[in-house]
Amino acid sequence: MHKTPLLDQLESGPYPSFVTDLKRLLPTKPQVNDLLGQLERSYKEKITHWKHGGIVGVLGYGSGIIGRYSDLPNEFPGLEHFHTMRINQPSGWFYTSAAIRELCDIWDQYGSGVLNMHGATGDIVFLGTRTEELEPCFQALARKGFDIGGSGSAMRSPSCCVGPARCEWSCYDTLEACYDITQEYQFELHRPSFPYKFKFKFSGCPNDCVASVARADCSVIGVWKDDIRIDQSAVKAYAGGELKPRGGGSPYAKLDIQADVVELCPTGCMSFDGSTLKIDNRNCNHCMHCINLMPQALRPGTETGATLLIGSHAPILEGAQMSWVIVPFMEMEPPYDNLKEIAGNIMEWWAENGKNRERVGELILRLGMRNFLEALGLPPVPQSIKIPRANPFFFWKDADFEAEAAGKKYYTTK
Amino acid sequence: MHKTPLLDQLESGPYPSFVTDLKRLLPTKPQVNDLLGQLERSYKEKITHWKHGGIVGVLGYGSGIIGRYSDLPNEFPGLEHFHTMRINQPSGWFYTSAAIRELCDIWDQYGSGVLNMHGATGDIVFLGTRTEELEPCFQALARKGFDIGGSGSAMRSPSCCVGPARCEWSCYDTLEACYDITQEYQFELHRPSFPYKFKFKFSGCPNDCVASVARADCSVIGVWKDDIRIDQSAVKAYAGGELKPRGGGSPYAKLDIQADVVELCPTGCMSFDGSTLKIDNRNCNHCMHCINLMPQALRPGTETGATLLIGSHAPILEGAQMSWVIVPFMEMEPPYDNLKEIAGNIMEWWAENGKNRERVGELILRLGMRNFLEALGLPPVPQSIKIPRANPFFFWKDADFEAEAAGKKYYTTK
Amino acid sequence: MSEEAERITDIGPPHYSKFLPPVVKDNYGKWKYHEILEPGILRHVAESGDEIFSIRVASPRILTTLQARDLAEISDKYCEGFMRFTSRHNFEFLVSDKSKLEPLKAELAQRGIPKGGTGHSITNIVHTQGWIHCHTPAIDASGVVKAVMDDLFEYFGSHQLPAQLRISLACCLNMCGAVHCSDIAILGVHRTPPHIAHDKLRHLCEIPTTIASCPTGAIRPHPDKSIKSVVVNEERCMYCGNCYTMCPAMPLFDAEKGGVALLVGGKVSNAVNPPMFSRLAVPYIPNNPPRWPETVQAIRKIVIKYAEGANKWERVGEWIQRIGWEKFFEVCDIPFTFQHIDDYRWAYDTYRTSMHFKF
Amino acid sequence: MSEEAERITDIGPPHYSKFLPPVVKDNYGKWKYHEILEPGILRHVAESGDEIFSIRVASPRILTTLQARDLAEISDKYCEGFMRFTSRHNFEFLVSDKSKLEPLKAELAQRGIPKGGTGHSITNIVHTQGWIHCHTPAIDASGVVKAVMDDLFEYFGSHQLPAQLRISLACCLNMCGAVHCSDIAILGVHRTPPHIAHDKLRHLCEIPTTIASCPTGAIRPHPDKSIKSVVVNEERCMYCGNCYTMCPAMPLFDAEKGGVALLVGGKVSNAVNPPMFSRLAVPYIPNNPPRWPETVQAIRKIVIKYAEGANKWERVGEWIQRIGWEKFFEVCDIPFTFQHIDDYRWAYDTYRTSMHFKF
Ligand code: SRM
Ligand code: SRM
Ligand code: SRM
Ligand code: SRM
Ligand code: SF4
Ligand code: SF4
Ligand code: SF4
Ligand code: SF4
Ligand code: SF4
Numbered sequence A, B: 001m002h003k004t005p006l007l008d009q010l011e012s013g014p015y016p017s018f019v020t021d022l023k024r025l026l027p028t029k030p031q032v033n034d035l036l037g038q039l040e041r042s043y044k045e046k047i048t049h050w051k052h053g054g055i056v057g058v059l060g061y062g063s064g065i066i067g068r069y070s071d072l073p074n075e076f077p078g079l080e081h082f083h084t085m086r087i088n089q090p091s092g093w094f095y096t097s098a099a100i101r102e103l104c105d106i107w108d109q110y111g112s113g114v115l116n117m118h119g120a121t122g123d124i125v126f127l128g129t130r131t132e133e134l135e136p137c138f139q140a141l142a143r144k145g146f147d148i149g150g151s152g153s154a155m156r157s158p159s160c161c162v163g164p165a166r167c168e169w170s171c172y173d174t175l176e177a178c179y180d181i182t183q184e185y186q187f188e189l190h191r192p193s194f195p196y197k198f199k200f201k202f203s204g205c206p207n208d209c210v211a212s213v214a215r216a217d218c219s220v221i222g223v224w225k226d227d228i229r230i231d232q233s234a235v236k237a238y239a240g241g242e243l244k245p246r247g248g249g250s251p252y253a254k255l256d257i258q259a260d261v262v263e264l265c266p267t268g269c270m271s272f273d274g275s276t277l278k279i280d281n282r283n284c285n286h287c288m289h290c291i292n293l294m295p296q297a298l299r300p301g302t303e304t305g306a307t308l309l310i311g312s313h314a315p316i317l318e319g320a321q322m323s324w325v326i327v328p329f330m331e332m333e334p335p336y337d338n339l340k341e342i343a344g345n346i347m348e349w350w351a352e353n354g355k356n357r358e359r360v361g362e363l364i365l366r367l368g369m370r371n372f373l374e375a376l377g378l379p380p381v382p383q384s385i386k387i388p389r390a391n392p393f394f395f396w397k398d399a400d401f402e403a404e405a406a407g408k409k410y411y412t413t414k
Numbered sequence C, D: 001m002s003e004e005a006e007r008i009t010d011i012g013p014p015h016y017s018k019f020l021p022p023v024v025k026d027n028y029g030k031w032k033y034h035e036i037l038e039p040g041i042l043r044h045v046a047e048s049g050d051e052i053f054s055i056r057v058a059s060p061r062i063l064t065t066l067q068a069r070d071l072a073e074i075s076d077k078y079c080e081g082f083m084r085f086t087s088r089h090n091f092e093f094l095v096s097d098k099s100k101l102e103p104l105k106a107e108l109a110q111r112g113i114p115k116g117g118t119g120h121s122i123t124n125i126v127h128t129q130g131w132i133h134c135h136t137p138a139i140d141a142s143g144v145v146k147a148v149m150d151d152l153f154e155y156f157g158s159h160q161l162p163a164q165l166r167i168s169l170a171c172c173l174n175m176c177g178a179v180h181c182s183d184i185a186i187l188g189v190h191r192t193p194p195h196i197a198h199d200k201l202r203h204l205c206e207i208p209t210t211i212a213s214c215p216t217g218a219i220r221p222h223p224d225k226s227i228k229s230v231v232v233n234e235e236r237c238m239y240c241g242n243c244y245t246m247c248p249a250m251p252l253f254d255a256e257k258g259g260v261a262l263l264v265g266g267k268v269s270n271a272v273n274p275p276m277f278s279r280l281a282v283p284y285i286p287n288n289p290p291r292w293p294e295t296v297q298a299i300r301k302i303v304i305k306y307a308e309g310a311n312k313w314e315r316v317g318e319w320i321q322r323i324g325w326e327k328f329f330e331v332c333d334i335p336f337t338f339q340h341i342d343d344y345r346w347a348y349d350t351y352r353t354s355m356h357f358k359f
C-alpha cells in the first residue's frame, strides 16, 4: 500500500469522499493502489503525472477511448496503461439496477473498477484499463447492448434532460430525440471525420437543464408558440399563500405575485389585479420565470416544438461561445427529418470549409452568417440576433441586385 | 444664371431653405451661381462633382484648410478652387453681433460668402475660396483675434457644451477648460504630427450635450462624487403637479414620481413615500434621469469634477467606438495640469506606437489596456469596465510575480 | 523685420468671455434651474434670482453672410447683440430683458424663422457636406435634411414625443455627422467596389498605404508585376471608401447603386440607459433627389410607430430594447435581411444566445 | 465467417425505455406539476393523478463499482431497481411507492448519503478529471470539489439561498466542466509559457499544426533553421496549453505558478435574464492541496456576500449586474487587477462606455 497522508485528509467532512470510496477497491484492484499513490504524488508536487495521451482504440472505431500512460510507470506499474473508455449513456441517464450490475461486472473484469458517473459530456466513463483489455471489454459491453461514445474530431455522445419522463414542462420528447439522433450518427460518432468535435444536447424547455446553450455545437431547446396555460384558481392559491413558490424549493413561504412575478417578467407582459393574472403572450419571450415560480398555476402552451441554436463551445480558440438561434421554431416529431436535414447540411458545410480544430461556431464567425444560412437554405430572421449591426460595413451580392431589379424594397413592403 | 429646377424644389416647405438663402448671394457672388449649378448637376446625376482634395494651406500651418476642386471647372469656373477654411470657434459658440459682422466682412472679402455655422467638429466653416485667398484671409482673421482650426493628422478644434454659462448642471467650467486646452495645443492643432486626428470634447455633466462620448478621442464629462442636492418642497410641488416635469419640455402635465422617476432609476437607488424622496447616493450612477425630470427639485452635488473617457471615433477602420472610462474622477481646476499631464502622456504613447491612421482608441485595443494604463502610470479600476473578462486568457508579468513574492494576494486583502 | 515675423499665428480662438452677456457673466456657474416656457424658449434662473431667456431657432447650418448679418441685426434689436449657436447647429437668441421676448417672437414669426428644438422635440439634424463640398458622398446632406425636416416639421416646434428624438445625417461611411449614436441616423452608402484607374494609380498613390487602408484586406498588389497598381477582391469589399480617401485613383461612385441606409436606436446621454450605438434598420433606400421621398417616408413611419408605441420618457433605442428588435421590424414593416446580421468585428456579441425572443 | 463479422458495432446506447419505471411509462409526457417536499425530495404529479418521488443524493462522481452496486441494491429495496443520474452527476432514487419514502430516507441517513441539491441550494459541482486522469490539469478536480462541498455543505441540503447557485470546476482552460456559464467557476490556470523540448519536438509534433494551434500567434518556427523546432514569444503567451494539446513536446506545468482562478456570475437558464458568461473574479489563488483552504475561503466569501446582498430569486450574476461590478469587488474584498480587464477578442465590448458607474 502506498502511503497517502494528503489524500487521507479528504476522507473527513460531510460530503461523500472519493478517496474513501476508492480505498474500498484496494483489496481487489492493485492498480487503484497505484492510482492513489500517484495522485498523492501529484498532491505533493502540484503537478500531473500523466503523459500526453497516445492513440489507442477498439477495432474499426477511431474514437471513444482516451489513451493515458503514467510518467512514473516504474513506481506505479498499475498505471503503465490507464486508458478511459467512454460508454454512451442511455437517454436521460436512466438505469435499472440490473443494467448497473452488468456494467459493473464488465468493468470489474476488464478494468480498474473505477467509474465516472458520468463524464461532463454525458458518457459513462470507465476510468483506467490497459490497451489489450479495450477490445474484449467493448465486445462484452456490446453483447449487453451498450456501445462506445465519442472522442476526438467526431460526433460526441448526445445528451438530454429528463424531459417528458419526469418533467411537466418538456416541449418535446428529449429522450427520443436524443436516442434517435445518436442512432442516426453512429458512423460519425465512432469514426472521426470532422474538422473537430461536434456535440448535440437536448433540453425540453428554456430552463435548459443540460446546459445545452453553453456546451453543444447543436443545442435543441424546447419552446411553445401559443399561450401559457393558466389555472387562475391556482394563481389565487399562490396569492393566498396556500401554495408555496417554486414548489417549495425556496426560503420564501409566500409569493407576492406583483413583486415576484409580474415585476420580474423581463418583457413586462404580465399584469395582476389581485385575483386574475393576465399575460400578453405575443410579447412573452418564454423565459420560464413565472412558470418556475408557480408550477401549479402555469404551464407552457400546447403548440410546442424546439428552437435550434448553433455554435457553443469552451474557450479554445476564439474564446467561449454560447449557441445562438438559427431556427426559432421547428416541429420535433420522429423521425426528426427536419432536424436531420439541417444538421446534415451543417456538417457538410463545416466539413467542406472548416479548418482543423475549428468548431462550427467559429467557422460561422469566420465565414459569416450569410454564407452559413445560404448554404443551409435558411432565411435571415430577426430572432437570430439580439440586435442588428452597428457598423455600416455590409455587403451586397448579385442576388440582392437582381431581387431589387425585380422589385424588392427594403424600407417597407407596403 | 444656371437653371436649377431640382434645387428649386427645396425652396418650398416650412424648414429654412439653404437654397433660398444661397440664392441671395447670386447678385454678388458668381461662384455661388456655379455652386448651385454644379449641385443641380449632382442632383441630376446622383454623383459628386468634387475632386479628391489637394494639399493647400496657409504659411507655416499644415492644417485647417480642406482643398477642393471641381471636376467640371470649365462649366463651373467659380469652383475651380473651392477650399474650405476651418476657423476655431469660441468656447460654447457664443458671439456678439460685432464679432459675427467681422467674420462676415472678412469672408465677403476673401471668399464665397457661404458659411457653415458650424462644422460637425465645431469650427466655423468658411465654405469655398481660392488658394491665393487663403493666406490673406487668415491674416485678416488673425488681426481680429480669430485663428484657424485643425484638420488632417492633428489636434482638432476642441469643443464644449454651454456649461456654466447657462446650465445649472455643469460640474466644471467647460468653457474655460476648452479654451485652455485649445491654447495649450496650438502647435499640435496647426502642425499635423500625430498618427491621425485627435479630438477633445468637454461636457459639463452626463447628459453630454456635445456628444463627447461618441466623437472625441478624449471625452471629458462632468460628474459629482457626493450627494444629489434635494429640495424636498419642490419634490412635493412636482408630486402635486404645480411643477411640470422636465421644465415643461414634455407632453406630460404631471409627474408620477414613483413611476416616472423612482422606477426608472437604473440603479434602483431611490424611494418615495409620497412626500419625501430618498436617494441612496452611494449606489447612484449619476445617470441624470431624476435630475432631468425634476430640475427645480434636484441638482448634482457640490464635490464636482470630471470623468476622463478615451477612444471614441467614427467607424473607420475597426468599427465605431465610444469613449470609455480611464479616470473615474479628476479635479477640473485651471490650469488643468492633471488633465494636461495625462493627455500629454497619451499623445506621446500614441505617437510612439500608433500606426498611420490609427486612432488612439484603436491602438489601445491593439496593444491592450494594461500597456496603455502602465504607460500612463494609471492603476486598473473597476469603473473602467462594464464587466470583467469572460475568457481565461490572461497574462502575467514579472512585476506580478514580484508583487506576489512580496505578499500580494488576489482573493482578499483580509 | 521680415513680413513673416509680423504674421500673427497660433493665437487660438478669442476668449469666450468677450462674447458673454452681462447676466451670464454675473451668474456664471450659479444657475439654479431652468424651465422650457414653450417649444424653443428656455428660461434659466440663477441663484441670485436673475434670469435669461433663450429663443432657439432652426438653422439649415449653411448660412450666407447675408443671413448671418440678419441674425446679428435681430440680436442687436432684442439681445444687446448676444447670441450663440448650439451643438446641433441651431441658433439661440439670448434675451436678458424679458420685455423683449414677445416682440422678438413676433419678428421671428414674421420673418418665418421657426423656433423649437427643445425638450421632447425633433431638433435640428446634425449633418455634413454632401454634394456641396465633399469628394466621397453617396448622397447630398443639406437637401435630404431639408426634405426630412419639412416633413417632420410638426415635431420641431412641439413637445409631443415620448422623449427627445435626435436625427443625424452623414453622406458617407466616414460619418462626419457622428451618426453612430443617433435615435435615427441617415447614412449615405455606396454599393460598388472602387473602379481602379490603373494608369493613374502609380502617379497618385502609394501602393502599401493603399493596401493597408482596407479594413477587410480586400486590396492586393496587381498580380501583373509590370502594372504598378492594385486589384480589389470584390467579394470582400464593403464599399467603405477608405481606399479612395487614401488613393484618388480608386473612386467608388455609382449613380444608380448609391443610396441611403437608416440606422436607429442610438443615444449619447446617460439618462436611464447608457449611451448606445445606432443599429441598421433599413439597409438601402434609393437615392432620390431632390426630396428623397422614400427616405422621408421611411423615417416618418419609424417616428410615428415610436410615438405610438413608446412609454413615457423612452428614447427610440429604449423603446426598441423593450419591445425587441423582432417587434420593431414588424411594427415598422421593414423586411429583415442578411445585411442586418452583423459580420464585422465583434459580430458574435450581436447574436441571440438565448431563448429571449418573440415569435 | 470471420471473427470480425461477428463483432457487434454501432448499436448505440440501449433504448431508454428499457430503464423507465412503469409509472413513468404510463405518464410519459403527461406530468402536470411538481413539488419539492423538502431539500432533495421531488414529487411529480401526473394528469392522471399518479405520482413519483425522486430522492436526489450527492455523488462525488467518481464511483467504484462497489459503490455503484450499493446504489443498485438500495434501488432494488425501495425503487423496484429504478434510478437515474442527473445532468449534474447527482444520483436519484425513483420511488413509485410512497410508503417506501421514509424507510429510504432512514437508510440513506444511516449510510451517510446526503440528500439535497434541489431548489435554492448549492447542488453538485460539475467537474473534470484533474490529476486523477488528465495530462493538462493545473489543479486536481475531485479533491477541490470535496473540499469546497464540505465547506458549503449546509447549502447542499437546504433551500436558504436567494436562488439556485451552481458551481463548476475545470482543471484547465479547456474547460471540460463547461464552467464558462456558472454562478461560480473554479478554474485551474497555468502561468508559465511552455518549456520546449527542442530535441523531442521534431519527432512528436507537426510544426505547422503546432504554430497554428496558438490563439495569440505566439509560436514561430525556430529562427535557427537547422533546429527543426519552434520558439514561443513569451510576451504573447497566455498559458492556454493549446500548443501542448497539439504537441507533447511543449509542456507548461509549473508546480509553483499554477493555481486557481475564480469566475462568477454565469448562468444557463433563461429565467428572467438570458444566459450569461461567468466573469473573472479572482485571477489567482495558490494551488494548495489537499484542501485548498484559500480557494474554499474565497468561494465562501462570495457565497455569503451574495446570500446577504441578493434580492429574492436573484442569481449571482443578476445580483452583481444590479449592484455593479465595482461594488461586487468592494463587498467581496477582492482587489481589482489588470487581469480583470479583457484584452482578448471582443474586449472592447467589456469597456465602460458610459457614466454608469459608482464611486
Ligand atoms: C472526460 C471529460 C472530462 C470529465 O472529467 O468529465 C473530458 C476530458 C478531456 N477533454 Fe474535454 N472532456 C469532457 C467534456 C468536455 C466538455 C463538456 C461537454 O461536452 O459538455 C467540454 C466543453 C464543451 C465543448 O465541447 O466545448 C470540453 C472541452 C474540451 C476542450 C476544449 C474545446 C473547445 O472548443 O474549447 C478540449 C481541448 C481539445 O479538444 O483539444 C478538451 C479535451 C479533453 C481531453 C481529451 C484532453 C486533451 O487535451 O486531449 C481530456 C481527456 C481527459 C482524460 O484524460 O480523461 N475538452 N470537454 C469529459 C468527457 C466525458 C464524456 O464523454 O462524458
Ligand atoms: C467638415 C466636416 C463635415 C461637416 O460638414 O461639418 C468634415 C468633413 C470631412 N471629413 Fe470628417 N468632417 C467633420 C467632422 C467629423 C466628425 C464629427 C466630429 O468631429 O465631432 C467625425 C466623427 C468623429 C470622429 O472623429 O471619428 C468625422 C469623421 C471623419 C472620418 C472618419 C474617422 C474615423 O476614425 O472613423 C474621416 C475619414 C478620414 O479621416 O480620412 C473624415 C474625413 C473628412 C473629409 C476630410 C474627407 C476626407 O476623406 O478627406 C471631409 C472633408 C469634407 C469637405 O470637403 O469639406 N471625417 N468628421 C466636419 C469638420 C468641420 C469642423 O471642423 O467643424
Ligand atoms: C443647447 C445645448 C448645449 C449646447 O452647448 O449647445 C443643450 C442644452 C440643454 N440640454 Fe442638452 N443640449 C444640447 C445638445 C444635447 C445633446 C447632443 C446632441 O443631441 O447631439 C444631447 C445628447 C443627445 C443624446 O442622448 O443622443 C443632449 C442631451 C440632454 C439631455 C438628456 C436627454 C435624454 O433623456 O436622453 C438633457 C436632459 C433633459 O432634456 O431633460 C439635456 C438638457 C439640456 C438642458 C435642459 C440643460 C440646461 O439645464 O440648460 C438644456 C436645454 C435643453 C433643451 O433644449 O430641451 N440635454 N443635449 C444643445 C442643444 C442642441 C440643439 O440645438 O438641439
Ligand atoms: C434533474 C435535472 C435534469 C436532468 O435531466 O438531470 C433538473 C431537474 C429540474 N429542473 Fe433543472 N434540472 C437539472 C439541471 C439544471 C441545469 C443545468 C446545470 O445546472 O448544469 C439548469 C441550468 C442552470 C443555470 O441556469 O445555470 C437548470 C435550470 C433550472 C431552472 C432555472 C433556474 C433559474 O432560476 O435560473 C429551473 C426552474 C426552477 O428551479 O424553478 C429548473 C427546474 C427543474 C425542475 C423543477 C423541472 C421539473 O419540473 O421537474 C426539476 C427539479 C429541480 C430541482 O432540482 O430543484 N431547472 N436545471 C438536473 C438536476 C441537476 C442536479 O443534480 O442538481
Ligand atoms: S430543461 Fe425544462 S423540460 Fe427539461 S428537465 Fe429542465 S425544466 Fe424540465
Ligand atoms: S415566461 Fe417570462 S416573459 Fe413570459 S410571461 Fe412568464 S415571466 Fe414573462
Ligand atoms: S452637458 Fe450637462 S452641463 Fe453641459 S449643457 Fe448639457 S446638461 Fe448642461
Ligand atoms: S441620477 Fe440616475 S441613478 Fe442617480 S438617483 Fe437619479 S435616476 Fe437614479
Ligand atoms: S460624411 Fe463622408 S462624404 Fe460626408 S462630409 Fe464626411 S467625409 Fe465627406
Ligand code: SF4
Binding pocket: C193, C194, C213, C214, C215, C216, C217, C218, C219, C232, C236, C237, C238, C239, C240, C241, C242, C243, C244, C252
Ligand atoms: S472600398 Fe473599403 S472595403 Fe472596398 S476595397 Fe476600398 S477600402 Fe477595401
Ligand code: SF4
Binding pocket: D128, D129, D130, D134, D135, D136, D137, D138, D170, D171, D172, D173, D174, D175, D176, D177
Ligand atoms: S479541463 Fe483540462 S485538465 Fe481538466 S479534464 Fe479537461 S482537458 Fe483535462
Ligand code: SF4
Binding pocket: D193, D194, D213, D214, D215, D216, D217, D218, D219, D232, D236, D237, D238, D239, D240, D241, D242, D243, D244, D252
Ligand atoms: S500556451 Fe497557448 S498562448 Fe502559450 S504558446 Fe501555447 S498555444 Fe500559444
